Amino acid sequence: MLDVIIIGAGPAGNLAALNIAKAGFSVEVYDWRTKIGDKLCTGIIGHSCFKEFPPAEHEIYRSSSSADIVSPSGKTYLINHRNPQAYVINRVSYVESFADKAVKAGAVYRLNQKVTSIDVSDQEVSVISESKGRNHSATCKAVIIATGFGSPLLKMAGLGNGEHKNFLTGCQTTVSTEGLSRPKVFLGSNIGRGSFGWLVPTQNNQALVGLATSRKLNGHMDNLTKLLKTQGYYKEIESPERKWGIPVKPSTPTYNQRALSVGDAAGLTKPTTGGGIYYSLLSGQLAAKTLIKALNQGDLSSKQLKPYESEWKRLLNSEIKLGNVARGIFESLRDSQIEFLISKLMTDDVRKDVLEANGVSFDWHGRIINSAFMHSVFGKYLSLVTPELEQKPSDINSTGSIEVA
Ligand SMILES: Cc1cc2nc3c(=O)[nH]c(=O)nc-3n(C[C@H](O)[C@H](O)[C@H](O)COP(=O)(O)OP(=O)(O)OC[C@H]3O[C@@H](n4cnc5c(N)ncnc54)[C@H](O)[C@@H]3O)c2cc1C
Incomplete structure (x- = not known):
């Protein structure tokens, strides 16, 4: 046996x-x-994963210390770190x-x-x-x-x-591009309410276009690829769309x-x-x-x-719970609220404190979520758009259980 x-x-x-x-x-x-x-x-891993389970050099397409966030109205915001935060791997x-x-x-x-x-x-x-x-x-x-x-x-x-009662559907295709230097994340109801899209350069002028949603796909992937094509982000679609679940x-x-x-x-x-x-x-x-x-x-x-x-x-429970609180908030937001929050998050002070601070990690989003909620200025904006929030990150203790008052 x-x-x-x-x-x-x-x-x-x-x-x-x-x-x-x-x-x-x-x-x-x-x-x-x-x-x-x-x-x-998509093959993106963060720095902790990279350090603990290092890929061989030939398995790394590129490292990324910056990313663009594209708001519902099409405004692009740059997040920039001194060191690589994520790696696109084969x-x-x-x-x-x-x-x-x-x-x-x-x-x-x-x-x-x-x-x-x-x-x-x-x-x-x-x-x-x-x-x-x-x-x-x-x-x-x-x-x-x-x-x-x-x-x-x-x-x-x-x-x-x-x-899996709670899951996202991920959908992705490969496209040909030129001169794309960093990943881009797209938000807004033109992609799908509560969804986000991505364009991630890999190698040889190729990139992956995809989206993840907790709702039905309902043609959102078509919307995303059309939107990106008309805005000149890629040249041709090179592979059929594939989709799969993500718990x-x-x-x-x-x-x-x-x-x-x-x-x-x-x-x-x-x-x-x-x-x-x-x-x-x-x-x-x-x-x-x-x-x-x-x-x-x-x-x-x-x-x-x-x-x-x-x-x-x-190791993971509080991260997963915090992540789900953040996801719940994100999915409830209207475009105008996303637009408002991003514009506030991307002001120099808030961005540096929350997204670009030392210790921020693409692998451990809990730190970013906590510092967003605790931020003296941005925390107030978050409360404005989430007044009825039942679970705040501060309710989640280190073992990931919710403290009931
Ligand atoms: C569109 C999309 C993009 C993603 N992008 C990223 C990303 O950039 N970064 C990231 O960290 N994660 C990403 N993920 C998630 C990531 O792919 C998974 O979390 C990860 O692969 C899970 O690893 P696993 O070993 O648990 O399972 P899997 O990688 O899914 O492997 C499971 C294996 O089990 C096999 N299998 C299943 N059933 C049977 C059976 N009955 N008999 C024999 N074999 C079986 C399957 O063939 C498969 O090879 C993405 C997911 C999707 C859908």
Whole structure:
């Protein structure tokens, strides 16, 4: 019997596989894709992710210390940092690089294999997969569900009902551009109320155009591409649109007897942008740590695996809650309110205090959200547009739970 089967060769599954294999346990990774890492994504990571899980030089398209925010009326505001805050990477080779290391450490990859069922018993986990019409079955001591957004396998492993109630739909295409030097973020109801769009230069005069929305797409992607085309931001669309879900709230429990969920499957992303590569890596790392301890002790009970959830909560819960407060506010704003807030946020003093201050991080948006609310001037403007706000960031304590007065 194998020690561990991991379903999903994304960043979360691959890093967990690497660490489990390095600890000397047998591990197999299943993915229905033939190309590891080739999942819809823009490939932006922040500086903390870059430092903790560094991409190789050839995996980096560009670093970015600045970005443009384009308001609903089309006014462009520049955010500028002294040092790079974000990196646009070749996501496929970055994610593959973790798998390559895992293979070197002894992990076995079974690609083009779709896992169709999991059965967890007191003694083992049995996993059935399918490839080219043929079924394959295997047993293991524990399973990690690293399947990304929305998988029925979660429910089979006793990890919630397998549905993400709160999610964004992300839609993206590749375009040809010229002379685009930094990412641009577009806001406003012409893109979709509560949505945001992006134009991110990658390499060879190409860029990614996309949007994320918690509502139905309703032609908003067409609006965005048309708008950007008429404004001369790109020349041609080079690939068909693709869309995929992004969970913005954790799907708990993320542990059960012989089973853990990680990354998007566990709903661990930044609710502000929907970025999930960093949290996937962090949760893959934490899941491996808990599982290695449990395997060494020969105890894979739910009680023994619970520390995984306690650890990711300690690390991420307050960030995710703050991010969702900010998202809730953003989604409620009318164009005129967004226009007003951006114009105030981008005044020299506020911008330097809130967006360009030392310690501001693209990976930890909670700091930006907190300093926006606490800012002596901007905080008042925020209260003006959000008077009926039920949860303020200050209500969220460091463990991410809401303090009820
Ligand atoms: C449009 C868009 C843009 C994004 N841009 C960014 C960004 O710039 N930065 C960022 O940090 N995040 C971004 N994200 C989010 C990011 O892509 C995810 O958070 C991240 O990939 C999650 O990693 P994961 O390992 O949890 O899962 P995934 O990367 O989704 O990997 C899951 C794997 O599981 C496999 N799988 C699923 N079910 C099965 C099954 N039954 N059997 C076998 N294999 C299975 C899939 O094939 C897949 O390879 C974006 C998302 C979208 C939709």
